[in-house]
Amino acid sequence: MAQVRVTRLARELPLVPDATLLLRTLAAGHEGAEAPSELVAQLKIRGLVxxxxxxxxxxxxGHxxxxxxxxxxxxxxxxxxxxxxxxxxxxxEVPAWRDGELATVLLDQVVGDSxxxxxxxxxxxxxxEANLSALDHDRLVLTGFRSAAPLPAGGVAVDGGEAR
Structure with a gap:
């Protein structure tokens, strides 16, 4: 759930540019980066630092x-x-990510979104909405669940609305 919360934060209510720059600096290995204490406190409250x-x-x-x-x-x-x-x-199942593999999401998220x-x-x-380049289940983050368009006769939906 924390990954979903942070992904939504990044997509829907992004941090101020200085906060994002600080995260990038820290991600680059500069743990000793000087930063305003109020900025660090803001990121710490969100669990990013x-x-x-x-x-x-x-x-x-934060990553x-x-x-x-x-x-x-x-x-x-x-x-x-x-x-x-x-x-x-x-x-x-997310066929566009890994056909046949299952991913676990929170029921309340799916019900709330859809x-x-x-x-x-x-x-x-x-x-x-998914990050289809995720390397594993732990990094796959699904958000914004909603009803799909009706399936074509005799087909199963795949990305782009085509049948398979």
Whole structure:
């Protein structure tokens, strides 16, 4: 959930340029970078920076923020394979990322984004924004779930609206 929160922050409410520049400086390995304390405090509250040896250092979420600002994010079709209402998770397949592999997302995120009820999700195709260049499941971040266009007769949706 933290990755989704930070990705949305980067895409919808980006930091001021000085804060982003500080994150990039820290990501480049300059842990001792001088920075205004109010700027560091702002990044620390968001979980993007931590203090190590009395100096600011970028966190994993800080790296996620930078990736969200730099990565290409694409609308893509996802198929809901399984809904676990007890665990509050959804297993989705993202064919444009890795056909046949499943990714886990939070049920509340899918329901909140799409406006669909949890009982309506299994087997349903949705569209989500994704970083399709993610190297693994931990870096794949899906946001903005919404209903997909109806499937063509006899086909399964893939990116670009074509059938396969």
């Amino acid at each position: 931590q203090i190590l040896d009395l100096r600011p250092a970028i966190t994993e979420l 996620t923020y930078l990736a969200a600002t730099d990565d290409v994010r694409t609308d893509t079709n996802v198929c809901v394979i399984d809904v676990d209402r007890r665990a509050r998770t959804v297993q989705v 406006g669909l009820d949890a009982v309506m999700l299994s087997g349903r195709w949705l569209v989500a």
